[in-house]
Amino acid sequence: MTAQNDPRTIAFTDAQGAEKTLADFGDGVILVVNVASKCGLTPQYEQLEALQRSYGDRGLQIVGFPCNQFMGQEPGSVEEILDYCATTWGVSFPIADKVRVNGSHAAPLYKALKKTKDHAGLAGPVAWNFEKFVILPSGDVERFRPKTTPDDPAIVELIEKNLPR
Known part of the structure; x- marks a missing residue:
């Protein structure tokens, strides 16, 4: 995708129900x-989380989007998901509303x-949970x-190459 179709401007709902765009997280690298x-x-x-802790101060922002479309593997409420992420994995990056x-x-x-x-030249549907888009x-x-x-x-090289030193 090219810059003229910058996904940073597309609205989504965060876990608290507020409308956001990726631009709200700054102009660094965003991993969705x-x-x-x-x-x-x-x-x-x-x-x-390790990436967020390593590169967050240089402008990396990870944003997680819970999705229950793949074999019902994200069945909980947003509150349950936030609690699970924080207590089990120590997640500090934002988690959006389910999509x-x-x-x-x-x-x-x-x-x-x-x-x-x-990198194989294929676009189209998200294949499974944990597909990554680096903006x-x-x-x-x-x-x-x-x-x-x-x-x-x-992924690490792409992040490092596109963040300020």
Whole structure:
């Protein structure tokens, strides 16, 4: 996705019910990820939090979007999800309201993000929980599929390259 379609301007609802855009989190690197509490990939929360702690002071902002579309692996209320994330994984980054990422009722942010091709050249539906979209200060977007861990060298290098020193 190119900067002219910058997803930073698309509204979504945060966990407290307020309307936000990604621009509200500054002009650094933003990592958007659809999360689930009962998924085999849920331990990625630990790596996401480590990234936030390592690079947050330089302008990285991770935003989690709970989604229950994949085998019902995020069944709880937003309050239950926030409690789980804080107590189990020590999550300090923002968690938004639950969203749909695929289908005709997908959140507008995800409708835009899904146009981004991954490194294999494939765009389209989110494959599973923990798919990652790295939004650069330029507005360009890089997409990483669920099994690519948050601490993968390609993601870390992309973050480091696009944050101030």
